Amino acid sequence: MAKTNSIIIIGSGVIGAFTAYYLQKKGYTVTLLEKDRFGCGASRGNCGLIVPGHILPLNSPGNLIKGLAWMFKKDAPLLIKPRVDPDLFNWLIRFALNCRSKNIMTSAIGRAALLKGAIGLYRAFIAEESLKFDWEILGALHAFCSFDELENYQSVDDFTAQFNIRGNLLKRDDALNMEPALGNNIAGAWFYQQSAQLRPEALMGELRQLLAQKGVEIIEQTKATGFRTKSGRVVAVITDKGELQAGQFVVATGAWTTQLCNALGFRLPIQPGKGYSVTMQRPSDGPSMPCFFEEAKVVATPWANGLRLGGTMEFAGYDAHLTRYRLDALFAAAKRYLHRKAFHEIEEEWCGWRPMTPDGLPIIDRSSRLKNVIIAAGHNMEGISMAPGTGKLVSEMVSGEPPHIDPSPYGIARFHNF
Numbered sequence: 001m002a003k004t005n006s007i008i009i010i011g012s013g014v015i016g017a018f019t020a021y022y023l024q025k026k027g028y029t030v031t032l033l034e035k036d037r038f039g040c041g042a043s044r045g046n047c048g049l050i051v052p053g054h055i056l057p058l059n060s061p062g063n064l065i066k067g068l069a070w071m072f073k074k075d076a077p078l079l080i081k082p083r084v085d086p087d088l089f090n091w092l093i094r095f096a097l098n099c100r101s102k103n104i105m106t107s108a109i110g111r112a113a114l115l116k117g118a119i120g121l122y123r124a125f126i127a128e129e130s131l132k133f134d135w136e137i138l139g140a141l142h143a144f145c146s147f148d149e150l151e152n153y154q155s156v157d158d159f160t161a162q163f164n165i166r167g168n169l170l171k172r173d174d175a176l177n178m179e180p181a182l183g184n185n186i187a188g189a190w191f192y193q194q195s196a197q198l199r200p201e202a203l204m205g206e207l208r209q210l211l212a213q214k215g216v217e218i219i220e221q222t223k224a225t226g227f228r229t230k231s232g233r234v235v236a237v238i239t240d241k242g243e244l245q246a247g248q249f250v251v252a253t254g255a256w257t258t259q260l261c262n263a264l265g266f267r268l269p270i271q272p273g274k275g276y277s278v279t280m281q282r283p284s285d286g287p288s289m290p291c292f293f294e295e296a297k298v299v300a301t302p303w304a305n306g307l308r309l310g311g312t313m314e315f316a317g318y319d320a321h322l323t324r325y326r327l328d329a330l331f332a333a334a335k336r337y338l339h340r341k342a343f344h345e346i347e348e349e350w351c352g353w354r355p356m357t358p359d360g361l362p363i364i365d366r367s368s369r370l371k372n373v374i375i376a377a378g379h380n381m382e383g384i385s386m387a388p389g390t391g392k393l394v395s396e397m398v399s400g401e402p403p404h405i406d407p408s409p410y411g412i413a414r415f416h417n418f
């Protein structure tokens, strides 16, 4: 029988990696199992922003209406490919039900707990491990081309103010002074000081090396396909290369979690929300700080040696194609907000699947049916930001220590079918 202090984490994205980090710190024997290469999922080509102000979930009656209106527009920021898919239909119904103000507040409270702690946890992690992944705290500009939308954003700022996060409204000239890479179409911007950035592929590279040094076993190119259970517990994970035994199991498989949980006999509403990014050398006249192009739902993140444009949300199942008009839409959006010298030639085009839950909250909970299984998945558009808090919380659930944040918003029971 496997020792109780041995843990297998399935999935080596940022969530699995930070969970491994905090568990090995507590003395557990950790194995990370990955179907592909370490950190090659959504955690690789994303925009690397830690934005504590992103407390509001996507759920809102306004977004619902926009989403429906955009449904047949190929280059819209949100695209739902019309198809017969009962899981997607069920997810959309749940999304709509979570657009009520009571649900939005519940989601915001849970999101705020993870997001507001993120910068502090990253700082402590960097100080302790002396790692380099282009970490900076420069704040972020939320730029608008429309005066109406700029003013309407006041309601978002009023909402986040309830959580002690306030931005500064900048008129056009003040926004251009602060960020000269912005172009003439700008109506103004909101500046949020409490935003940080990192280069995700560098973070994942550093995490891999650190975990290996600390004795975490990393098994790549091995896919978990099912579980062997006995008396209400999982005794082994079945993979395409044989069985692996452990005392406890963590499922951190991002957008693939629904597939794997089907093997455990329960369904979780996580849909793959495809996003795209393009990366180039950093232009000398490019943005000096992260800029959100709000109407277009595109963001630009500058690093010492690069600039990445990222965005778009496509509900198209597990379709891994890089679609040209979606990539072009990123560029077209950025050109509306930045002046024309702010670009270089593209070096990499990428897409990844965000693990989207219908209420904007991740699932971080122990299974009630299989006592030695914890799910840590569904981090939506904020997995890089929420990863340290999630990893720490899972390690506290495993060790039985008091949790550093209230875990109740992330419970599986809210989906009533577990």
Ligand SMILES: Cc1cc2nc3c(=O)[nH]c(=O)nc-3n(C[C@H](O)[C@H](O)[C@H](O)COP(=O)(O)OP(=O)(O)OC[C@H]3O[C@@H](n4cnc5c(N)ncnc54)[C@H](O)[C@@H]3O)c2cc1C
Pocket (backbone or CB within 6 Å): 010, 011, 012, 013, 014, 015, 016, 033, 034, 035, 036, 037, 038, 039, 040, 041, 042, 043, 044, 045, 046, 047, 048, 049, 050, 222, 223, 224, 225, 252, 253, 254, 255, 256, 257, 260, 274, 275, 276, 277, 310, 311, 351, 352, 353, 354, 355, 377, 378, 379, 380, 381, 382, 383, 384, 385, 386
């Ligand atoms: C364009 C874009 C921009 C983004 N920008 C930001 C941002 O600025 N800030 C932010 O906080 N978040 C951002 N995100 C969201 C963030 O990338 C995700 O929330 C986060 O990466 C999810 O991490 P994860 O570990 O859950 O999933 P993943 O990184 O996808 O990892 C899951 C891993 O599990 C593995 N796996 C799956 N099934 C199995 C199996 N059966 N057996 C073994 N292994 C398996 C996969 O191969 C994968 O490596 C962005 C996402 C996109 C697409």
